[in-house]
Structures are given as structure tokens and as C-alpha cells.
Amino acid sequence: MHSFTKDQSPWIPNGKEGVMSLLRPLLLDVVPTIQQTAALALGRLANYNGDLAEAVVKGDILPQLVYSLAEQNRFYKKAAAFVLRAVGKHSPQLAQAIVDCGALDTLVICLEDFDPGVKEAAAWALGYIARHNAELSQAVVDAGAVPLLVLCIQEPEIALKRIAASALSDISKHSPELAQTVVDVGAIAHLAQMILNPDSKLKRQVLSALSQIAKHSVDLAEMVVEAEIFPVVLTCLKDKDDYVKKNASTLIREIAKHTPELSQLIVNTGGVAAVTDCIGSCKGNIRLPGIMMLGYVAAHSENLAMAVIVSKAVPQLSVCLSEEPEDHIKAAAAWALGQIGRHTPEHARAVAVTNTLPVLLSLYMSTESSEDLQTKSKKAIKSILQKCTYLPALEPFLYDAPPNILKHVVGQFSKVLPYDSKARRLFVTSGGLKKVQEIKAGPGSLLQEYINSINSCYPEEIVRYYSPGYSDALLQRVDSYQPLAN
Amino acid sequence: MATLARLQARSTFLVHQYYFRNSAVDVFRKKEYDAAVKIQSWFRGCQIRAYLRYLHRVATVIQKCWRGYLGRQHYQLIVKLEFCTMKMNLYNAMAVRIQKRWRGYRIRKYCFNYFYLKEYLKAVSETNDAIRYCYQGFAILDELCDHTAWRLKRKNTTLFPVYSMLNTSSHQMCGFSMPGNLRHQEALEEFAEMKEREEKKADLEREEKKRDYQARKMHYLLSTKQIPGIYNSPFRKDPDPWELRLQKAKPLISQRPKVKQKRDVNISNQLACTSARSLPQSEILPPIDRKQCQGPFRDITEVLEQRYKPLEPTLWMAEPINELKMAREELRKQEWMRNINDNMFLPFSSYHKNKKYIPLMHSSSKYGPNSYGSQHFRDENPKKWICDKDFQTVLPSFDLFSKYGKLYSKAGQII
Numbered sequence: 062m063h064s065f066t067k068d069q070s071p072w073i074p075n076g077k078e079g080v081m082s083l084l085r086p087l088l089l090d091v092v093p094t095i096q097q098t099a100a101l102a103l104g105r106l107a108n109y110n111g112d113l114a115e116a117v118v119k120g121d122i123l124p125q126l127v128y129s130l131a132e133q134n135r136f137y138k139k140a141a142a143f144v145l146r147a148v149g150k151h152s153p154q155l156a157q158a159i160v161d162c163g164a165l166d167t168l169v170i171c172l173e174d175f176d177p178g179v180k181e182a183a184a185w186a187l188g189y190i191a192r193h194n195a196e197l198s199q200a201v202v203d204a205g206a207v208p209l210l211v212l213c214i215q216e217p218e219i220a221l222k223r224i225a226a227s228a229l230s231d232i233s234k235h236s237p238e239l240a241q242t243v244v245d246v247g248a249i250a251h252l253a254q255m256i257l258n259p260d261s262k263l264k265r266q267v268l269s270a271l272s273q274i275a276k277h278s279v280d281l282a283e284m285v286v287e288a289e290i291f292p293v294v295l296t297c298l299k300d301k302d303d304y305v306k307k308n309a310s311t312l313i314r315e316i317a318k319h320t321p322e323l324s325q326l327i328v329n330t331g332g333v334a335a336v337t338d339c340i341g342s343c344k345g346n347i348r349l350p351g352i353m354m355l356g357y358v359a360a361h362s363e364n365l366a367m368a369v370i371v372s373k374a375v376p377q378l379s380v381c382l383s384e385e386p387e388d389h390i391k392a393a394a395a396w397a398l399g400q401i402g403r404h405t406p407e408h409a410r411a412v413a414v415t416n417t418l419p420v421l422l423s424l425y426m427s428t429e430s431s432e433d434l435q436t437k438s439k440k441a442i443k444s445i446l447q448k449c450t451y452l453p454a455l456e457p458f459l460y461d462a463p464p465n466i467l468k469h470v471v472g473q474f475s476k477v478l479p480y481d482s483k484a485r486r487l488f489v490t491s492g493g494l495k496k497v498q499e500i501k502a503g504p505g506s507l508l509q510e511y512i513n514s515i516n517s518c519y520p521e522e523i524v525r526y527y528s529p530g531y532s533d534a535l536l537q538r539v540d541s542y543q544p545l546a547n
Numbered sequence: 548m549a550t551l552a553r554l555q556a557r558s559t560f561l562v563h564q565y566y567f568r569n570s571a572v573d574v575f576r577k578k579e580y581d582a583a584v585k586i587q588s589w590f591r592g593c594q595i596r597a598y599l600r601y602l603h604r605v606a607t608v609i610q611k612c613w614r615g616y617l618g619r620q621h622y623q624l625i626v627k628l629e630f631c632t633m634k635m636n637l638y639n640a641m642a643v644r645i646q647k648r649w650r651g652y653r654i655r656k657y658c659f660n661y662f663y664l665k666e667y668l669k670a671v672s673e674t675n676d677a678i679r680y681c682y683q684g685f686a687i688l689d690e691l692c693d694h695t696a697w698r699l700k701r702k703n704t705t706l707f708p709v710y711s712m713l714n715t716s717s718h719q720m721c722g723f724s725m726p727g728n729l730r731h732q733e734a735l736e737e738f739a740e741m742k743e744r745e746e747k748k749a750d751l752e753r754e755e756k757k758r759d760y761q762a763r764k765m766h767y768l769l770s771t772k773q774i775p776g777i778y779n780s781p782f783r784k785d786p787d788p789w790e791l792r793l794q795k796a797k798p799l800i801s802q803r804p805k806v807k808q809k810r811d812v813n814i815s816n817q818l819a820c821t822s823a824r825s826l827p828q829s830e831i832l833p834p835i836d837r838k839q840c841q842g843p844f845r846d847i848t849e850v851l852e853q854r855y856k857p858l859e860p861t862l863w864m865a866e867p868i869n870e871l872k873m874a875r876e877e878l879r880k881q882e883w884m885r886n887i888n889d890n891m892f893l894p895f896s897s898y899h900k901n902k903k904y905i906p907l908m909h910s911s912s913k914y915g916p917n918s919y920g921s922q923h924f925r926d927e928n929p930k931k932w933i934c935d936k937d938f939q940t941v942l943p944s945f946d947l948f949s950k951y952g953k954l955y956s957k958a959g960q961i962i
Contacts, residue, residue, distance in 0.1 A: 295678055334675030364664060368671050545858070 080106065081120040088125055093134065100126065100140035108147035114155055117148055123162045130167045135176045142171060142182035146189050153193040160190065160197060165204035172209040177218045184213055184221070188228030195235035202232060202239060207246050214251050223263050226252065230270035237277035244274060244284055253288035261302040268297065268308035276315040282323060286316060291326065295335040306339050307347045314354035321361035328365060333358060333372040341377050349390055352381060356397030363404035370411045375401060379417040382424075392434040395421055399441025406450045413454035418442065422462060442466060450477050452484050459496045468508045471497065475511040478518050485518055494519065495527045610892060618887045762789070762796035769793045 087099035103122065107114040117123070123145075130141045145164055149156040159165075164186075171183035187206050191198040206228075213225035229248055233240040248270075255267045271290070275282040290312075297309040313332055317324045327333070333355065340351040355374050359366040369375075375398070382394040398421070402412035412418075424430050425438040446469045449455060458470040474497075478485050488494055497515055502508035516524045525531060554561075655661075770776030770790065778787035867873065883889075919927060926932065 292678070328671055329674070331671070331674035331678035333671075335678045338679060364667075367664075368668060371668050371672050372675050 081116055081122070085120060085122055085125075088122065088129070093137065096129070096133070097136045097140050100137060100144055104140060104143040104147045107144060108150075111151035111155070114148040114151050117144070118155060118158045123148070123159060123164065127162055127164045127167050130164075131170065135174065135179050138171055138174065138176075138179045139182045142168065142179065142186045146182065146186035149186060150189040150192075153197065156190045156193050156197050160200050165190075165200060165206070169204045169206050169209060172206065172213065177216060177221050180213055180216070181218075181221045181224050184210060184224045184228050188224065188231045191228065192231040195239065198232050198235050198239050202242050207232065207243055207248075211246050211248050211251060214248070214255070219258075219260050219263055222255065222258075223260075223266050226255070226263065226266035226270050230266060230273050233270065234273040234276075237281065240274045240277050240281055244281060249274065249285055249288045253285075253290050253293075256290060256293050256297060261300060261305050264297060264300065264305045265302070265308050268294075268305065268312050272308060272312035272315045275312065276318075279319045279323075282316045282319050285312075286323065286326065291332065292330040295330065295332060298335045298339040303343055303347045306343060307350060310336055310339055310351040310354055314350045314357060317354050318357045321365065324358040324361050324365050328358065328368045328372075333369055333374060337372055337374045337377050340381060345385070345387070346390070348381060348385070349393055352378065352390065352393045352397050356393065356400045359397065360400040363408065366401050366404050366408055369401055370408065375412055375417075376415050379415045379420065382417060383420050388431040388434045391424060392431070392437045395424065395434065395438040395441045399437070399444050402441070403444035403448065406448050409445050409447075409449040410451040410454075412445055413449050413451045416454070418445065418449075418454055419457055419461075422458065422466070426461075426463065439466075443469065446470060446473060449473055452477060452487070456491060456493055459493055464508075467500065468511070471500070471508060471511040471515070475514040478515055489519070489523065489527075494523070498524070498528045606892075614888060621887055758792065759796065762792040763799040766793060766796055766798040 084099050084103055087095055088103075090096055090099070103117060107117045126141045126144055130138055133141075145159055145168065149159050168183045168186055171179050172187075174180055174183075187201050187210070191201040210225045210228055210232075213221055214229070216222065216225075229243055229252070233243045252267050252271055255263060258264060258267075271285055275285040294309055294312060297305055298313075300306055300309070313327060313336060317327050317332075336351045336354055340348050340355075355369055355378065359369045378394050378398050378401075382391055382398065385391050385394070398412055398417055402409045421438045421442050425435055425442060430438070443466070446455075446458075446466070450473065452474070455470050455473055458466065462470055474488070474493075478488060494515075497512055500508070500512060502512060768776050768778070770779040770786075775781055776790065776793070778790040778793065780787075925938075
């Protein structure tokens with residue numbers, strides 16, 4: 062009967078009370094195999110559905126499991142830990158229920174077991190419990206799980222390493238204190254050693270753990286960096302597995318976010334080039350942390366932004382901006398471009414040369430873009446335009462831009478044209494002067510002042526020639542002209 | 548006695564003579580009188596003119612001295628100002644020189660080292676290249692990290708603090724089991740595999756495109772409701788895959804030949820605009836091989852010459868009629884420009900006559916009774932009125948006090 066139940070359990074979603082009441086006495090059976098199978102069946106049921114997991118909790122099975130977890134053999138321990146994991150993964154309330162019945166201590170005891178399977182199951186259960194919120198993580202830490210998890214990481218079995226790394230990642234992601242607890246045990250050194258392991262799933266978890274530790278504060282990030290992960294992490298950016306790339310770029314982003322010195326470090330080791338190549342080789346959400354990293358690095362100072370430009374990141378970002386379908390990735394790319402281009406005219410020129418400004422403008426004006434995308438592209442356009450003196454890129458803006466952006470464009474022209482004669486000539490022949498005459502501005506407004514200063518750079522005849530209605534005025538003069546009677 | 552007789556005989560003659568002489572004198576008297584008057588008046592005139600000349604000369608001298616004095620004052624003021632300005636300009640120029648040098652020195656020494664930045668960016672791009680081509684083994688990578696660190700250490704300013712970790716050598720690359728060239732080989736194999744896969748994919752796509760294009764061209768072979776198409780034979784169980792392709796394909800529209808846009812050369816604009824100062828409308832010159840219009844036309848150069856002949860007015864028309872007046876105005880304006888003192892010199896006789904005449908109220912106001920206060924009570928100044936229309940009586944007046952003091956009873960009266 063028990064094997065039948067075990068086989069059928071994935072397919073029985075309803076009649077749960079009946080099942081629970083059936084399985085419960087089986088847990089107390091004399092034969093160990095029956096106990097294990099019953100536990101396994103419970104675990105599968107709970108794994109399938111949150112309601113079933115609640116039923117498991119309500120059926121008062123957990124204390125029984127916890128009690129027998131301490132005593133039985135390893136197969137039972139594995140099965141029981143599986144049940145706890147299955148129950149704890151659905152919601153914080155269920156995890157709290159598990160904590161309330163004192164399962165944490167027994168799980169921690171299981172972590173000290175000899176059998177790697179038991180350790181893996183216990184670590185998995187702890188990881189799932191700690192995932193939900195900071196209190197549960199704290200409870201897990203208080204039970205003394207962290208040093209044992211670090212010991213688990215050092216074990217030779219790959220699966221155990223994976224699970225232990227994932228558990229550490231889940232513990233440290235909630236708050237700086239928890240991350241500090243993890244760091245105090247010396248987890249960083251071991252995690253850093255495992256970056257070079259060829260197994261890609263392990264790399265994912267390790268990188269994720271390091272990024273969760275590094276994201277909280279400057280000190281933690283510096284500690285992660287001191288473990289000498291650079292430039293080894295950059296090789297992970299070239300990995301075949303997309304999630305390894307994503308987690309590696311997340312880690313680099315979290316480190317670069319804090320201070321200019323850390324960003325400097327990353328730039329010195331060639332991190333920007335590696336991230337740029339990584340962005341180029343993947344699509345969609347995988348790119349997002351890399352794009353944000355470039356934005357953070359460029360935001361700190363203009364030297365760093367220049368280093369980002371030198372690493373050929375700007376063409377890559379503009380490619381992302383134009384080809385990505387998702388709005389939030391476009392918004393991130395627009396933000397990053399704005400951070401790069403806002404510092405000095407050279408930076409703005411480097412951004413403008415790649416023809417991204419029209420793309421940004423079209424994103425800002427299009428009604429389909431989300432509000433976030435519109436705001437970010439508008440800010441990027443404004444900050445780049447404030448410094449842009451590269452006139453060929455500004456000229457298309459004269460024709461399509463809305464009035465609030467047109468003001469800045471005309472302002473930039475009025476700053477550059479008085480000092481550059483070639484630019485003046487180009488401005489006239491390309492039709493820019495004509496377009497400027499056609500702009501209607503309120504008298505006394507800033508736009509009118511800019512237009513006046515542009516007009517004062519040219520002789521009056523040319524300005525009159527290009528002002529609208531001049532051919533009509535000429536024809537009127539022809540009409541009213543009386544030739545001399547010879 | 549004889550004398551008396553002689554006198555008597557001559558008396559009539561004397562009388563006549565006396566009379567004639569008096570009357571003769573009378574004739575000339577007026578003439579002589581007039582002549583004397585004329586001579587005297589001319590002489591007096593000369594006298595007075597001489598006196599006036601004298602006065603003018605004297606007044607000119609006084610005015611000259613006074614104007615000279617004012618001008619010299621003004622001139623000294625200008626010279627002082629100019630001198631001060633010149634000194635200040637010199638000081639400013641010298642201060643600018645000093646500041647220029649100091650600012651350049653300060654920025655170069657303490658704030659920003661341009662050459663260091665250039666070196667740094669070069670080192671960064673070299674490291675980037677190494678990272679990018681790190682298939683060649685991690686050894687080069689280590690080397691370059693050291694190299695970057697070394698270069699940065701060489702120019703050690705406070706601007707770029709370098710982390711100490713960069714200086715450590717690369718033997719910390721632990722956990723690395725495979726030797727360098729094997730990894731290299733493996734990487735190359737992967738690369739080759741990837742390339743192959745990409746090629747195959749490209750081939751497939753090309754095929755797909757070709758088939759799609761064919762389907763678009765053969766769109767008309769699609770089966771209709773009445774007539775089954777070639778690929779949808781009724782003897783088959785299900786239609787040929789080409790049928791489905793044809794259903795999905797969009798029909799191909801043949802390209803219309805592009806209409807050649809002739810550039811309309813506007814020669815007419817050249818001739819229509821007759822003002823000498825107008826700008827040409829287009830930069831294109833008219834084509835050289837214009838075919839001649841039919842008809843005996845005059846030579847175009849002659850026509851243009853005539854049309855653009857400048858105006859040759861007569862002397863009468865060349866000068867304006869009030870030229871003299873305008874010239875005087877011109878002269879006066881020029882002199883006014885150079886004047887130091889704009890106030891006119893008034894004659895001394897009018898020196899005390901500098902008060903403005905205030906007329907009497909009695910003589911400047913209207914004669915007769917004023918209707919304000921009896922006829923109308925609105926303000927005389929229309930600007931102070933609150934509305935344009937006249938006030939209307941809204942409520943009818945009631946006679947409260949019309950009977951005051953006119954009744955016979957003494958009720959309410961204070962005695």
C-alpha cells in the first residue's frame with residue numbers, strides 16, 4: 062500500500078485530509094522502509110502544492126518528523142528533510158511553522174552527519190527556509206547553521222557544494238548583518254576559490270552568493286574584492302551558460318556600485334571590456350546587470366566614464382537600446398548612456414557620434430514606451446544635450462524635437478556658432494538656419510534669446526533671406542515696383 | 548528920390564523875384580531835406596553798425612574765453628579718466644599674466660595630470676584587449692595585470708589610488724587544474740563547433756528566404772473555392788506543403804518605374820527680380836545648351852543691359868529742393884556735436900526774465916456761474932468717475948421733509 066501511495070502521490074491533489082490521516086500512522090510504523098516511503102510520499106505531496114503543504118502542517122505531522130529526524134537512519138533523515146524542504150518553500154508562514162516546531166536544531170544536527178546526501182537535504186531545507194525573509198534567516202543563523210554550511214562547501218561533492226552555496230546566498234541576501242555573519246565565518250575565501258570550478262551550476266550559485274554579500278555595503282564589497290576575485294571573475298563572463306554570465310555581471314555591478322575606487326579597480330583589471338563583450342553575446346534579461354554596471358561605473362567620475370568610452374562600450378549600449386524589445390532593459394541602456402555622456406563635451410561627443418540621440422528621442426516621444434522609459438530617456442537626452450557641442454548630431458533635433466528639448470538644442474547652437482566659422486557655414490548650407498528662423502518663440506523667452514544670438518552671428522541679408530515669407534515679400538516688391546518710362 | 552523910384556519900379560520885380568525865389572527854394576526844399584535826411588540816416592546807420600560790430604567783437608571775445616575755459620576743464624577730466632583707465636588696464640593685464648601662470652601650474656601640479664590620464668587610458672585599453680583575447684591563456688592576462696600595476700605605480704600621484712592587490716603576482720589563481728595549451732585547444736574546438744552551427748543556420752535561413760520569395764511570385768497559383776490549385780489536387784489526402792506556403796505568402800507587387808524628377812531650372816527668376824541688391828534664388832546656373840526660342844528676339848545682353856541700366860537723373864532731380872536748408876541743418880548738427888556748452892548765451896537784459904508766467908485764476912477761468920455744486924454734483928474730472936452712464940434715480944424720492952415747517956401743528960417741534 063505504501064508503494065502504491067508513493068507512486069500515486071504526484072497525481073492526488075484532492076482528498077488531502079484523507080491522505081494525511083492515512084499516511085500519518087504509517088510514519089510510526091515499525092518497518093523502517095514503510096516509514097521512509099511514507100515520509101517520501103508526504104514530501105512529494107507537499108512539494109506539489111501549497112495547500113497540501115498546509116495540510117501537512119495542520120495534520121500535526123511535523124513534530125513527529127522532527128522527533129524521529131534525530132534518531133533514525135540516513136534514508137529517513139533524507140526523506141524527512143525533503144518533507145521539511147517541500148513544506149518550507151511555499152510561503153513564509155509555512156516556513157515559520159517549521160521553525161516553530163523546532164526543526165532548525167535538528168536540521169543543523171543533520172548538517173553534521175557523515176552522509177553527504179543527508180547534508181545536502183538538510184542544507185537545502187535550511188536554504189529554502191531562509192529564503193523568505195530576514196527573520197527566518199536570522200532564525201537559521203541563530204541555530205548555528207552558517208559555520209556548518211561553510212564546512213559543507215569544502216566537501217568534495219559538487220551537489221553538496223551547490224546547495225550549500227545557494228543556502229549561503231539565501232541567508233546573506235536580506236540584510237548587512239546577516240551578510241556580515243556569513244563573512245565572519247570565512248565564507249568568502251572558500252566561495253572565491255570555487256569560482257574556477259568548471260561546473261556551471263556551482264558557479265551560478267557561488268557568484269550569486271558573492272553578489273548577495275557584496276551588495277549591502279562598501280566594507281563587504283571590499284572584503285569580497287580582497288579575496289582576489291578579479292580578474293578571475295572576468296573569465297566567468299565568457300562562460301557558455303547564460304546564468305553564469307548573468308550572475309557574474311551582477312556581482313561586478315554590485316561591487317562597482319559603491320565607490321569610485323572600486324569601480325576604478327574593476328576598470329584597471331579590464332572589467333569594462335569583459336562586460337561589454339558579455340553584453341554583446343547575450344540577449345534579454347541576461348544583459349541587464351551588465352548594462353547597469355556600465356552605467357554605475359560611468360556615473361562615478363568623468364575619468365571612469367572616459368575609460369568606459371575607451372573600452373568601446375557606447376556602440377554596444379546603443380545596439381542594446383535599439384534592438385531590445387523590453388522597456389526596462391531599454392530604460393537601463395538609456396540611463397547608462399546618459400551617465401556616460403553627461404560629464405564633458407568629449408563624452409557627449411562620443412555618445413552623439415554613434416547616432417543614439419535620435420533613438421533616444423524617438424523613445425521619449427513614442428506613446429508606447431512606459432513612463433519609466435520616457436523619464437529615463439528624457440533625462441539622458443537633457444544631460445547629454447547640455448554638454449554636446451558636436452553639431453552634426455544636433456541638427457536632426459532641430460526638426461523633430463518637442464519644444465522643451467528644442468530649447469536646449471538651440472541653446473547649444475548659440476554657444477558654439479559664435480566661435481566657429483566652418484560650423485556657421487555648415488549650419489547655413491544644411492538648412493539649419495532656415496529651420497531656426499521658422500521656430501516660433503515667445504518674445505523675451507530663453508528660446509528667443511538663443512535665436513537672437515544665432516542670428517547675430519550672421520550678416521543681416523542672410524537672416525532676412527531665410528526668414529519665412531521672404532520670397533513673398535520680394536514678389537510684393539516686384540508688384541509695387543514702377544519701372545522708369547524710357 | 549530916384550532910388551525910390553528905381554526901387555518902386557523894381558518892387559514888383561522884387562516881389563516877383565522874392566516870390567519866385569521863395570517858391571523855387573520851396574521846390575528844392577523838400578528834395579534837399581530828403582537828401583539831408585537820407586545822408587544823415589545813412590551816416591547814423593554806419594555809426595550804429597560800427598557800434599554793433601564793436602559789441603559783437605567784444606561779445607565774441609567773452610564767449611570765446613568762456614568756452615575755452617569750459618573746454619579745457621572738460622579736456623582735463625577726459626585726460627584724467629583716460630590715464631586712470633590706461634593704468635588699470637595695464638595692471639589687469641599684468642595680473643592676468645600672473646594668474647595664468649599660477650593657475651596652469653596649480654592644475655598641472657595638484658589637480659590633474661593630463662599625460663597620466665592618457666597613459667592610464669592606454670593601459671586600460673591594453674588590458675581590455677588582453678581580456679578580450681584571453682583564449683590565448685591566462686598567463687598573458689597575469690602579465691598584463693602586473694604591467695598595468697607597474698605602469699600605474701610608476702606615475703604615482705594622489706589622483707588614482709591603486710589597490711595593493713594588483714601588485715601581487717598571479718600565482719593566486721588557484722583551483723586551476725588544466726595546463727594552458729590544452730585549454731587553448733579546447734577553446735578553439737568549441738569555437739569551431741560554434742562557427743559550424745552558425746553556418747548551417749545561415750544556410751537554412753537562405754533556403755527559407757528563397758522559398759518564400761518563390762511562393763510570393765507564384766501567389767496566383769493559390770486554389771480558390773471553385774477551382775483547386777495545382778498543389779491542392781483533390782486526389783490527395785492533404786494539400787502539398789507548397790499550398791500552405793502560398794496561403795501564407797504576400798503577393799509581390801512589381802515595382803513601378805521611378806518618375807524622373809526634372810530639376811526645374813528657374814531662369815525666369817533671374818529676370819524677374821530687378822532690384823540690384825537681390826540675392827539669386829537658387830545656386831544652379833541655367834543649362835548651357837538652351838535651345839533658341841523662335842522669333843526675332845533682341846539680343847539678351849542688350850535686353851539685360853537696358854533693364855538693369857542704372858538711374859541717370861537730371862541735375863534738377865539729382866539735388867533735393869530744400870538743399871540749402873538741409874545743408875544748414877547738417878552744419879548745425881555738426882557744430883552741435885562739437886559743442887561743450889549747450890546752453891544758449893542769453894542777453895543780459897533778459898537775465899532776470901527767467902520766471903514762468905502764471906496767469907490769474909480770475910482771467911483764466913470761465914466767466915459766469917459754475918454749474919458744479921448747484922446743477923450737477925459729479926466730479927469734473929471724468930477720469931474719477933466710476934461709470935460712464937449718468938446716475939439714475941432708482942428709488943422714487945419720497946417727500947419726507949417736503950412738509951417740514953409747513954404744517955400748522957406744532958407736533959415734534961422743539962420749543
